[in-house]
Amino acid sequence: MEKLQKALSKARRDRGGASAGTPRRRTPKTLSPAAPALIRPFPPVWDELQPIEPNPDTLTAHRVITLNAQAEANPFDILRTKIFLLMRQNGWTRLGITSPDKGCGKTTISCNLAVGFSRQQEVRSMLFDLDFRRPGIASIFEHRPEHDVRALLTGEVSAAEQMVRLRTNVAISMSKNPVSDPTQILLSQKAVSVMDDIQKEFEPDIMIYDLPPMLVTDDARAVLKNVDCALIISRAEHTKVSQLDVCEREVAEHTNVLGVVLNSCRHLESTEEYYGDYA
Ligand SMILES: Nc1ncnc2c1ncn2[C@@H]1O[C@H](COP(=O)(O)OP(=O)(O)OP(=O)(O)O)[C@@H](O)[C@H]1O
Ligand SMILES: [Mg+2]
Incomplete structure (x- = not known):
């Protein structure tokens, strides 16, 4: 991991670019800065969403482990809290999650963050599957939505018809069918304007967009110009530093880089050993 950090720092120095984790303060793309998390009444539209109760074993089988507090979930809980505080400090609401290449863990991390937020009752969060070519969230929740995210973004159906609710405070928009050429929709x-309206109507504290990888198609770029910040997921023993560097540079052209996550790193102490006392 240290090697990766050094290589990334060198790549950033060489290009004189922005450093991840110290985001430049750009004007929020959102309609209004996120209000501090207070207990405030939920807009009535939240009650219109169909509730889902995912099977905890299915979530665990997909490596989504944040439904209940437990030692293994601590790294995700820490990431969730860091993201939330940094975004609130900057008045940001929309977070894109992308990676250089496919299979780095974007969907797994997006779902762990959203499910983790469901344990924070005072925080309203929304999760959108915007990886139209390879939607992955629906299978993690074992939910078959009647309408896909495409129908939501084209205005064919309302958010209340398309989205579902996890516990009281997380709204999820997922798809069962892939779309072959989504850039024009995105x-x-x-x-x-649909996303702006959803934000106005639901008044979320955070909107998480599970995006496609950056270096494969143009789809993620189409969305990044409308988010406040982005998290880049890299995968140990899979993502090349050169890919990560190009990805970070490209993301930074569109939005604030919130940070880089090194996923699937097997050289750390065991989670139990590291966080056991804090469960
Ligand atoms: N930390 C991890 N350790 C082991 N396996 C993981 C980890 N994170 C994700 N995976 C597994 O790796 C596979 C790819 O993960 P995921 O679908 O989240 O990646 P993705 O970046 O969303 O992929 P895609 O680009 O195809 O959308 C899944 O089978 C997932 O369960
Ligand atoms: Mg995915």
């Missing part, structure tokens, strides 16, 4: 003015 780039459309209609999609932008």
Whole structure:
């Protein structure tokens, strides 16, 4: 991990670019800065969402382990809290989660964050599967939505019809069918205004977008211009530093880089050993 950090720092120095973790303060793309997390009444639209009760064993089988407090969930809980505080400090609401290449763990991490947020009753969060070509969230929750995210962003159905609710405070938008050429939908003015309307209507503290990888198609770029910040997921023994460098540079052209997560790193102490006392 130290090697990766050194290599990344060198790559950043060489290009004189922005450093991850010290985001530049750009104006929020959101309609209004996120209000501090207070207990405030939920807008009535939250009650219209169909509730889901995912099977904890299914979530665990997909490596989503944040449904209940436990030692193994601590790294995700720490990440969740860091993200939340940094975003609130900057008045940011929309977070994109991307990676250089496919299979780095974006969907797993997005779901762990959203499910982890469901344990913070005062925080309202929303999770959107915006990886139209390879939607992954629905299978993690074992939910077959009647309408896909595509229908939401084209205005064919309302958020209340398309989204579901986990516990009281997490709204999830997922798809069962892939879309072969999604860039035009993601780039459309209609999609932008639908997201603006959802944000106005639901008043979320955080909106998490599970995005496609950066270096494979243009889809993620189409969305990044409308988020406040992005988290880049790299995968140990899979992501090359050169790919990570290009990805970070490209993301930084569109939005604030919140940080880089090194996923699936097997050289740390065991979670039990490290966090056991804090469960
Ligand atoms: N930390 C981890 N340790 C072991 N396996 C993991 C870890 N994180 C994710 N995985 C597994 O790796 C696979 C890919 O993860 P995931 O679908 O979250 O990646 P992704 O970046 O969303 O992929 P895609 O680009 O295809 O959308 C899944 O089978 C997931 O369960
Ligand atoms: Mg995915």
